[in-house]
Amino acid sequence: MDKRKETGVQRETGRNTAGDPFVTAVLQSLRTNMREYTMVVLLVGIWLVFTYLTSGMFIEPRNLSNLFLQSVSVAVLAVGMVLVIVAGHIDLSVGSLVGLMGAIAGYLQVNMNMGTVPVIIITLAAGILVGIWQGYWIAYRGVSAFIVTLAGMMVFRGLVIRVTGGATISPMNHSFKEIGQGYLPKLISTSPINDSSALLGLAVIGLYVFWQIRLRKNRVKYGFEVPDRKLFGLRLAVTSLVIAFVFGIMTDYMGIPYAVLILMALTVLFNFVAEKTVFGRHIYAIGGNKEAARFSGINIRRTTMLLFIIMGALTAVSGIIFTARLNAAGASAGNLFELDAIAAAIIGGASTMGGEGSVYGAIIGALVMASIDNGLSLMNADASLQYAAKGLILLFAVWVDIASRKRAA
Amino acid sequence: MDRIQSDYVLEMVGIKKEFAGVKALEDVNLRVKWGEVHALVGENGAGKSTLMKILSGMYPAGEYEGRIFIRGAEQSFRSLKDSEKTGMAIIFQELTLVKQMTVSENIFLGNEIARRGIVDWNNTYELTKRALREVRLELNPSTKVKNLGIGQQQLVEIAKAISKNAEILILDEPTAALTETESANLLQIVLELKKKGVTCIYISHKLSEVLQIADTITVLRDGRTIATESAENMSENKIISLMVGRELTQRFPRREHVPGPVILKVKDLTVHDPDVPDKVALRGISFEARQGEILGVAGLMGAGRTELATSIFGTYGRGISGEIFLDGKKLKPGTPREAIKSGLGYVSEDRKNNGLVLMMDIKNNVMLASYESVTKLKVINQNEVIRHSNHFVSSLRIKTPTLEQRVQNLSGGNQQKVVLSKWLMTNPKVLIMDEPTRGIDVGAKYEIYHIMNDLVKQRVSIIMISSELPEILGMSDRIIVMHEGRIVAEMAASEATQEKIMSYATGGMKRG
Ligand SMILES: Nc1ncnc2c1ncn2[C@@H]1O[C@H](COP(=O)(O)OP(=O)(O)OP(=O)(O)O)[C@@H](O)[C@H]1O
Ligand SMILES: [Mg+2]
Numbered sequence: 016m017d018k019r020k021e022t023g024v025q026r027e028t029g030r031n032t033a034g035d036p037f038v039t040a041v042l043q044s045l046r047t048n049m050r051e052y053t054m055v056v057l058l059v060g061i062w063l064v065f066t067y068l069t070s071g072m073f074i075e076p077r078n079l080s081n082l083f084l085q086s087v088s089v090a091v092l093a094v095g096m097v098l099v100i101v102a103g104h105i106d107l108s109v110g111s112l113v114g115l116m117g118a119i120a121g122y123l124q125v126n127m128n129m130g131t132v133p134v135i136i137i138t139l140a141a142g143i144l145v146g147i148w149q150g151y152w153i154a155y156r157g158v159s160a161f162i163v164t165l166a167g168m169m170v171f172r173g174l175v176i177r178v179t180g181g182a183t184i185s186p187m188n189h190s191f192k193e194i195g196q197g198y199l200p201k202l203i204s205t206s207p208i209n210d211s212s213a214l215l216g217l218a219v220i221g222l223y224v225f226w227q228i229r230l231r232k233n234r235v236k237y238g239f240e241v242p243d244r245k246l247f248g249l250r251l252a253v254t255s256l257v258i259a260f261v262f263g264i265m266t267d268y269m270g271i272p273y274a275v276l277i278l279m280a281l282t283v284l285f286n287f288v289a290e291k292t293v294f295g296r297h298i299y300a301i302g303g304n305k306e307a308a309r310f311s312g313i314n315i316r317r318t319t320m321l322l323f324i325i326m327g328a329l330t331a332v333s334g335i336i337f338t339a340r341l342n343a344a345g346a347s348a349g350n351l352f353e354l355d356a357i358a359a360a361i362i363g364g365a366s367t368m369g370g371e372g373s374v375y376g377a378i379i380g381a382l383v384m385a386s387i388d389n390g391l392s393l394m395n396a397d398a399s400l401q402y403a404a405k406g407l408i409l410l411f412a413v414w415v416d417i418a419s420r421k422r423a424a
Numbered sequence: 425m426d427r428i429q430s431d432y433v434l435e436m437v438g439i440k441k442e443f444a445g446v447k448a449l450e451d452v453n454l455r456v457k458w459g460e461v462h463a464l465v466g467e468n469g470a471g472k473s474t475l476m477k478i479l480s481g482m483y484p485a486g487e488y489e490g491r492i493f494i495r496g497a498e499q500s501f502r503s504l505k506d507s508e509k510t511g512m513a514i515i516f517q518e519l520t521l522v523k524q525m526t527v528s529e530n531i532f533l534g535n536e537i538a539r540r541g542i543v544d545w546n547n548t549y550e551l552t553k554r555a556l557r558e559v560r561l562e563l564n565p566s567t568k569v570k571n572l573g574i575g576q577q578q579l580v581e582i583a584k585a586i587s588k589n590a591e592i593l594i595l596d597e598p599t600a601a602l603t604e605t606e607s608a609n610l611l612q613i614v615l616e617l618k619k620k621g622v623t624c625i626y627i628s629h630k631l632s633e634v635l636q637i638a639d640t641i642t643v644l645r646d647g648r649t650i651a652t653e654s655a656e657n658m659s660e661n662k663i664i665s666l667m668v669g670r671e672l673t674q675r676f677p678r679r680e681h682v683p684g685p686v687i688l689k690v691k692d693l694t695v696h697d698p699d700v701p702d703k704v705a706l707r708g709i710s711f712e713a714r715q716g717e718i719l720g721v722a723g724l725m726g727a728g729r730t731e732l733a734t735s736i737f738g739t740y741g742r743g744i745s746g747e748i749f750l751d752g753k754k755l756k757p758g759t760p761r762e763a764i765k766s767g768l769g770y771v772s773e774d775r776k777n778n779g780l781v782l783m784m785d786i787k788n789n790v791m792l793a794s795y796e797s798v799t800k801l802k803v804i805n806q807n808e809v810i811r812h813s814n815h816f817v818s819s820l821r822i823k824t825p826t827l828e829q830r831v832q833n834l835s836g837g838n839q840q841k842v843v844l845s846k847w848l849m850t851n852p853k854v855l856i857m858d859e860p861t862r863g864i865d866v867g868a869k870y871e872i873y874h875i876m877n878d879l880v881k882q883r884v885s886i887i888m889i890s891s892e893l894p895e896i897l898g899m900s901d902r903i904i905v906m907h908e909g910r911i912v913a914e915m916a917a918s919e920a921t922q923e924k925i926m927s928y929a930t931g932g933m934k935r936g
Contacts, residue, residue: 237807239814292802293795300792303781310739310778311793311846312764370783 040246053415054363054379061383061408065390073390080268083261084195086385087274088113088337088349090378092356093363094278094285095329097377100360101289102322103302103369104160108149108167109330109356113349114175116142116334121184121344124191131190139331145171146327147320154319168353176346185343194277195339198270209270216262220255227251274336278378281332286374298322302369355384358405362412383408430496433458433623434479434592439490441474441483441647443833446825448474449488450647456592456640461614461624463634463655466644467667467865468837469823472627473517475644476594479625480514481507494592505534513590515581517597517627517836517863518776521569528552528565531584555583559613574601574774575725582613593617594625597836599633600863601773603725603891604926611637629837629865631660643667668867676898677870679877683901684715687885688736688768688854693746695735705731705741706909713854713885718876720900720917721889722925728909729889730773733856737770738763739778751853764793767853771843771860773889779843782832786824787813789831790845797849816845821871836863844872848879855879856887861895873899893922907931 045052065073072078092109099106120138123129129137145167152163186192202211227247234241241247265271289295297318300308308315333352338344361367362383363376384405391401434456441449449471456462464472477483479492481501492499494510501507507514521530528548537544537551552565559579569577578598585593595614599607607630614624614637628634634641635655642652643666650666689712697703706728713719723729734740736748738760748755750766760770772779780789790813791798798808813827820841824834831842840863847855857876861869876886876899890896896903903920905913905928913928926932 233807234810237811239807239810291804291806293799293804294802296788296791296795296804299784299788300781303783304777306778307781307792310737310760310770310772312761313792314761366783370781 037243037245040243041249044242044246044250051364051373051376054376054383054412057362057408057412057415058379058383058386061386061390065386065393069390069393072393076264076267078389078393079264080272082382082385082389083265083275084272084340085389086381087272087278088333088340089352089355089359089384090278090381091281091329091333091336092352093359093377093381094281094374095326096353096356097360097363097365097372097374098285098289098295098298098322099160099326100357100365100367101302101369101372102298102319103305104153104319104322105357106149106160106164106323106326107353108164108171109326109333110349110352110354111168111171111175112142112145112327112330113334113337113352114345114347115145115171115178116331117338117344117348118175118178118184118346120191120335120338121187122178124187125184131188134191135335138335139328142327142329142331142334143324144327145330146324149327150320150323153323154316160323175348179344179346181346183343183345187339187342192339192342193273195274195336196342197273199273199276201270209266212262212266212270215271216259216266219262220258223258224251224255274340277332277336281329282374282378289374294318294321299370302371304370355381355405358409359384362409364416380412383412431458432456432493433495434625435491435493436475436479437491437493439475439478439488439492441471441478441488448647449478451649452490452644452647453649453652454642455652456623456625459618459621459623460639461618461626461637463638463641464625464627464644465629465631465634465641465663465667466650468841468863468868469835470644470667470865471647472644473596473835476514476516476596476625476627479507480504480512480594482514508588511589511591512594513585513588513592514594515578515585515596515598517600519574519577519581521577521580523570524568526566526568527556527563527572527580530569530580531555531565531587533584535588551587552583555587556580558586558616559583560609573725575603575606578602578606579610582610586617590622592623592625594627596627597629597863598626599628599630600836601859604893606725607633629863631663631866634663635660645669664866667865675866675870676895677873677877678898679880681717681880681901683717684883686712687715687751688713688887689747689749690736691747691749693732693735693748694744695731695741696743698740698742701742704909706735709746709911711904711911711914713887715853715883715885716880717901718880718886718888718899720896720903721887721906722893722896722903723906723929725891727906727929729906730858731909732906733770733858733887733889734772736763737768737856739770764850767851769793769847769850769852769855771847771855771857773858773862775839775843779846780831780839783830785828785830786817786822786834786842787827789842790816790849792846794846794850812849813845816841816848820845820875821868837865837868840864841868841872844875848875852884854885854887856889858889859891860888861890861892893925896920896925897922905929 062074096106096109116138119141120134123134123137149163149167152158153160199209199211201209231241231247265275297313300313301315301318305315334349337348359380360372360377361380363373363380365372365377387404387408388401391404432455436452436454439449439452452471452475454475466472478488481503484502485500499510522533531552532548537547549565556563559582561576561579561583569580572580578601599610602610611633614626618624626638635658638655640652641655641658641663643650643663645667691710693706693709694704695706697705709732721729731740735744738758744757750768753766755763755766776782781792787809791809795804798805810827816822817824817827822838822841824838831839834842844860861872864872880886888899897917897920900917903915903917903925904911905925907929908931
């Protein structure tokens with residue numbers, strides 16, 4: 016093979032460095048990541064509007080902390096939903112499943128007096144079983160996910176009503192309740208702020224910076240092009256600030272809720288799975304072009320099966336957290352969660368055609384949804400307005416996405 | 425609006441176009457005379473398709489710099505519809521027919537013959553038949569497009585343009601996917617249109633074609649007009665040196681190969697068409713491929729060459745009988761995963777549908793079939809991904825600003841190089857290449873031939889399916905010819921001639 020130097024061709028083409036190269040680089044970086052940023056801008060915009068409308072109540076740490084907590088159930092679903100959508104499928108059953116998983120947990124704990132740990136294990140197993148069931152029909156029997164999960168939506172809602180007997184099951188044990196309501200305890204009980212949360216925040220920032228620097232060093236060692244030092248520094252600083260902001264808010268209120276911690280861990284984990292593992296890349300390939308995936312020897316069936324198993328497990332996590340937060344399981348729990356989760360994934364940049372989307376985006380989308388709910392209820396607006404607002408934001412977000420993409424093309 | 429003298433039916437002056445930091449066109453001038461066939465040539469990524477998208481309004485006024493004049497009047501098209509109003513019709517490099525719809529629905533898509541919103545099917549059929557006759561296509565107008573071969577689809581596109589009574593017809597690599605006979609037929613049709621006064625802009629990498637039909641030739645390089653010359657003053661070598669900026673002494677870098685032992689053995693393979701179960705697609709196929717040789721597979725479109733390749737690879741067919749051995753191991757039919765694992769690669773002829781994931785970037789497409797090789801504990805080593813991708817981008821000269829570029833933004837030829845990289849990345853023992861140089865410029869072709877030679881030197885067995893006979897004759901060590909789902913001849917390259925292959929391929933001679 017022709018051994019031209021590994022530098023070469025790709026670097027020679029159009030790189031205009033008119034004006035300050037740093038500013039140009041920042042603008043360039045902004046432009047290429049435009050889609051991610053538009054959604055963040057949308058979220059910040061919504062927050063500003065609500066802050067204004069509620070004369071500052073919205074932005075108080077207490078409220079934001081609650082907002083994060085409220086968003087967790089849907090956000091956990093959105094983490095899985097975005098992968099399902101990227102693969103070119105859809106899952107309509109997750110709302111009913113959150114209800115069913117909650118009902119199973121409630122039944123086991125309240126009616127059968129089981130301890131919290133076995134309840135969690137059995138509920139997760141139930142979620143995985145449901146995932147196997149739906150995955151089997153989709154991957155191995157070729158029924159479209161839309162149909163399989165539409166059927167699931169009805170079947171599982173029926174089961175919820177059966178298990179709960181139409182009534183509310185409560186109360187849960189204290190330890191179970193803590194999953195949805197508890198906060199990371201202080202290390203020193205007399206300290207004025209939640210010291211453990213603050214330390215955790217610092218640790219996360221430290222790890223992030225360390226990791227990024229190591230990655231960059233590694234790239235340099237391999238002789239790859241890396242972003243300019245100043246740009247790299249800027250990126251580190253901005254991301255660290257965002258992390259500090261999120262942890263700061265919660266530290267300032269009562270500390271980090273366990274549920275938010277679980278969500279954070281799942282987000283990082285699944286972003287990693289999507290970007291850095293073979294399974295994740297295969298999901299994108301299958302959704303982007305199924306034929307090309309098949310011709311590349313990708314095991315489409317197994318990947319699809321695994322995807323729905325993961326989705327099933329995540330519905331169990333979501334159901335557990337939701338039940339814990341309400342301290343009760345009810346027949347209508349999780350109603351319409353599937354729509355919020357789908358909307359979150361789409362607002363976060365997932366393409367309804369498959370092949371595109373990101374886990375971080377889906378989290379932003381879930382926060383957008385939760386912010387609207389939260390802000391409007393602070394204003395005592397009625398439910399009709401909440402639905403209408405969420406619908407319009409969905410429409411608007413997708414339009415912004417399309418419009419910005421056209422400009423970039 | 426100032427008028428320039430109207431010697432030219434069409435003028436593009438000082439065209440510039442940039443995509444998110446990439447300058448695709450820097451300064452292009454194109455002047456086309458009334459009623460001529462004007463050829464546009466240039467390397468992959470030179471900017472030919474982009475220029476035509478600007479001309480046709482696909483990239484609306486304001487997204488580029490420069491001026492366009494049609495019949496002396498300045499234009500600023502905002503859409504394809506605008507340009508069609510001036511009598512222009514364009515056939516894009518990537519076909520744009522709706523596969524699920526019928527031929528006549530496609531031909532009149534957007535221009536439906538209707539009265540008060542109700543389609544007049546009788547009239548539509550009549551006009552479809554007439555348009556099809558002009559391109560010499562014997563087809564039922566209600567055939568679904570997905571049942572047509574690529575060559576036929578290309579002709580349907582032309583029929584569609586003709587039905588719009590186009591006065592300026594733009595063809596972007598219309599013969600890339602066609603066999604020699606189909607190409608000759610298409611060129612004939614273009615010449616007939618020219619006689620009727622249609623002006624034609626013709627983009628092609630097949631220089632012999634270009635010299636055959638063009639009156640004037642414009643050469644683009646790196647987004648600039650390098651030359652516009654009357655075809656009489658041009659030769660293939662002159663065009664090539666203008667295109668690539670250097671002399672290319674040899675078209676086929678043939679090397680002496682020393683074939684080793686048999687690595688792929690196909691025994692009595694019979695395969696049925698998966699859509700029409702009674703139809704036999706391949707009948708009694710037996711052949712062998714050796715390590716360190718190039719086996720050429722010739723035949724007309726529809727002879728079953730691609731079906732043969734995909735049956736071996738495991739993505740085609742039902743009711744399969746016969747045996748396939750790769751490196752002594754029997755391959756199970758219908759399992760491309762197993763085939764790849766045992767060392768088989770297949771560079772497909774249809775890069776858009778089954779070669780690439782267009783919305784993914786270059787590096788992920790390169791790695792698509794071989795993530796496992798750069799993975800530890802199921803986690804991908806990104807550094808390795810970048811290293812390998814960089815290697816292919818520079819060794820195959822893929823023209824792109826970064827590895828993160830989406831493949832859909834690459835020019836057609838560069839997309840083809842990405843597909844090739846994907847398979848080179850799997851380190852195959854046997855590599856089936858189905859029309860490997862389709863849509864690739866002469867310089868890059870030469871590089872791909874070199875790569876093939878290198879692979880052969882590393883004892884890889886290459887099976888090359890090609891509709892370009894010079895390529896088959898220039899590169900193969902051995903040649904098999906297919907006709908109607910059978911192998912009708914096998915010969916050493918030294919004994920082969922174009923005439924001999926063609927007569928077998930058309931069924932003229934029986935296997936003797
Ligand atoms: N949408 C796009 N976004 C970014 N870059 C693009 C886009 N479309 C084209 N380009 C770039 O512009 C250049 C010109 O591409 P173009 O498709 O016009 O080449 P071409 O001459 O038609 O090549 P080929 O012979 O391979 O078809 C290429 O470098 C290509 O990567
Ligand atoms: Mg092109």
